[in-house]
Amino acid sequence: MTSGYEQTLNLLNKEIKKENKATRNRIQSILLDNRFLSEHVLTVFPDFPVIPNERCGLWYCKPGSFNQTSYFKSTDGHTNQWDFSLRRLNLHLLPTLAKNGGIVVVDSTRRGKKLPDALSKTVPIWCAVLNSLMLEHLGREDEEVLFCPPGTVSKQEYTQIKAKIPSLVTKFKAINAISGAELARLFRGKILRPLWVYPGSSLLNAQHDLFTGEIVNVKWESPETETIIPIVLCAVSYQCQDGVDNRHGFTYVQGAADDHELWSEGLTADLLWENVSTLGDLTLSDQRIRDFITAQTELKRNNTSASNALDDLISTDILTPELHIGKIVEPLRLKKDLQDQLLATYSFVVILSEHAEVVRDATATPSDPSYNPAITIVKLSSGSKKSSKSLRTTLTDICPLAESHLNDALPILICCGDGKDMSVSVLLSLLCRNYNLETWKLEQQPHAIDKTIIKRHLFKMISTLNGRNINPPRASLNSVNAYLM
Numbered sequence: 001m002t003s004g005y006e007q008t009l010n011l012l013n014k015e016i017k018k019e020n021k022a023t024r025n026r027i028q029s030i031l032l033d034n035r036f037l038s039e040h041v042l043t044v045f046p047d048f049p050v051i052p053n054e055r056c057g058l059w060y061c062k063p064g065s066f067n068q069t070s071y072f073k074s075t076d077g078h079t080n081q082w083d084f085s086l087r088r089l090n091l092h093l094l095p096t097l098a099k100n101g102g103i104v105v106v107d108s109t110r111r112g113k114k115l116p117d118a119l120s121k122t123v124p125i126w127c128a129v130l131n132s133l134m135l136e137h138l139g140r141e142d143e144e145v146l147f148c149p150p151g152t153v154s155k156q157e158y159t160q161i162k163a164k165i166p167s168l169v170t171k172f173k174a175i176n177a178i179s180g181a182e183l184a185r186l187f188r189g190k191i192l193r194p195l196w197v198y199p200g201s202s203l204l205n206a207q208h209d210l211f212t213g214e215i216v217n218v219k220w221e222s223p224e225t226e227t228i229i230p231i232v233l234c235a236v237s238y239q240c241q242d243g244v245d246n247r248h249g250f251t252y253v254q255g256a257a258d259d260h261e262l263w264s265e266g267l268t269a270d271l272l273w274e275n276v277s278t279l280g281d282l283t284l285s286d287q288r289i290r291d292f293i294t295a296q297t298e299l300k301r302n303n304t305s306a307s308n309a310l311d312d313l314i315s316t317d318i319l320t321p322e323l324h325i326g327k328i329v330e331p332l333r334l335k336k337d338l339q340d341q342l343l344a345t346y347s348f349v350v351i352l353s354e355h356a357e358v359v360r361d362a363t364a365t366p367s368d369p370s371y372n373p374a375i376t377i378v379k380l381s382s383g384s385k386k387s388s389k390s391l392r393t394t395l396t397d398i399c400p401l402a403e404s405h406l407n408d409a410l411p412i413l414i415c416c417g418d419g420k421d422m423s424v425s426v427l428l429s430l431l432c433r434n435y436n437l438e439t440w441k442l443e444q445q446p447h448a449i450d451k452t453i454i455k456r457h458l459f460k461m462i463s464t465l466n467g468r469n470i471n472p473p474r475a476s477l478n479s480v481n482a483y484l485m
Helices: 004-021 023-041 056-060 091-100 117-138 155-173 180-187 269-274 286-306 336-345 385-403 422-434 451-464 474-484
Strands: 050-052 103-107 191-197 228-235 314-318 323-328 332-334 348-352 356-358 375-378 412-416
Touching: 023 056, 023 228, 023 286, 050 056, 056 103, 056 269, 091 103, 091 180, 091 228, 091 451, 103 117, 117 155, 117 180, 117 191, 117 228, 269 286, 314 412, 323 422, 332 336, 336 375, 348 385, 348 422, 356 375, 375 385, 385 422, 385 474, 412 422, 422 451, 422 474, 451 474
Parallel strands: 050 103, 103 228, 191 228, 323 412, 332 356, 348 375, 348 412
Antiparallel strands: 314 323
16 A cells, blocks of 8 residues: 555656746746856856757747857767767857857756756867877877766776777768868968857856955956867756746756657747747736737747748759758648749749648649749658658659759759758758769769768758758668668
C-alpha cells in the first residue's frame, strides 16, 4: 500500500511539473534570463556581437540585437560522443570573430547544470580543431589548443577529449573547407579561447569591488600577455532545482525555452518579443496568457494570408545567377497576383511545404493561361523526419525538372518553410550535379560525386549566404547522398 507520505510526495511532484509546464512561468523565466544577459553580460563584453545558439538561445535575445546565429549541438559534446560535426561547421562565425575580436554565444540548459554540453564541450572541441589546424601551419604545435571549464569537465574527460582532437582535425582536413594558412591570416596567429559566464560566475563577479560591491571595471579587457580571440560562452539561466524558486513572483524554470515545441502552443521567439508588454505582465494568469497567444497566432496567420506583397511572404537569397534560395511564411496561399509576381522574377519555382498551395481557377487546365506549371508545390516539410526520408524520391523528379530551366533567362527559386532543410537539400543536389566546385559555374560534362564533394558544396553554400545558419538534418543529407551517389 502507498503510505500517506508517498501520496503527499507524488502530489507535490505533480504540482511542480504542472508549474514548470505553465507558459506564464516559462515566459517570465525567459525574460528574467534576458535581463541577466543585458545587464550583467553585455555590459562586460559590449564590443562582442551576440550570437544566439539555435534553437534555445534565440528566445533569450531580442530580435535586432543579433545578426547571426550558431548551431552547436550538445550531442557533439556528450560523454564518449565528442565530435567535430561536418554538418554543423559554424564557419560563418570566423569573419565575425576576426572583425570584432570576439563573440558572445548565448544558450541555456534545463538539466540542472551550470552549462549545457554545447558550451562546456562542443564549442571547446570546435575551437581546438581550428586552433590545431592554424598552429600546425605556423609550426606552433606545442601550444595548448583545448580549453574546458574545470568545474564542469573532469580531468579524465578532458584527457579523453584531448586525445581525440588529432583525429577530428584529420577528418576536418579531408573536406578542405579552410586551410591553416587562411586561419592564420584571418586570426593573425591568435588562438580561439572559450570563456564561460553564467549567473554567479567569477568572470562577471571580478568586475565588482569585493568589499563595496561597486563596479570597478565594467568592460572586460584581454590581458596584454594573452594573444587570444575570446569566445564568451554564456549560459543565461541560473542553476535551480525544478519548482522551488518562487521569489520573483513566479515559479522559475531553468532553461525555460528548451524544447519549445512541447510547451509553446504556437508561440515563437519573435512573437514573444513583439508582444512582450502583454506576455510579460505578471498579473495575467496562465490561461489568459495562453488565450492571448492563440489569438495573436491566429491574427498573424490571417494577416499573412491576406498579404499581397511577395516580400512579406517569401525572403530570398542568391546562390548563383541561376539558383536562388527562399524561406516562406507558412501557411502560404499563392493567389493569381502573387503567382504573377513570382513568374515575373523566376523561370521556375519549387516550394517544399505541407502548408502551401497555389490557388487556381477550378476550371483551369494545363493549357489554360491561368495554370502555372512553373510553380510547383511539393508536400514535404522542413524538420520532418518523414519528409527527409521521402526527399530521395522527390529529388529524382524535381532535379531534372529544375535542370531543364538552368539556362533560362530568369533564375530558379527553391523555397521551404525554414530555408535551411528541404530547399538546401534540393539546391545542394543541383549544385553537385551541374556546377564546378571551385567556380560555381555551370558545367556541361557530368562528373563523379562523393561525400567530400557534397560536403564542400554545402560549406560553400554556408559561406555564400554570408552567415546564414543552414543545416539540413542527417536524414535529409542521407537522401541527398543516396540520390547523387
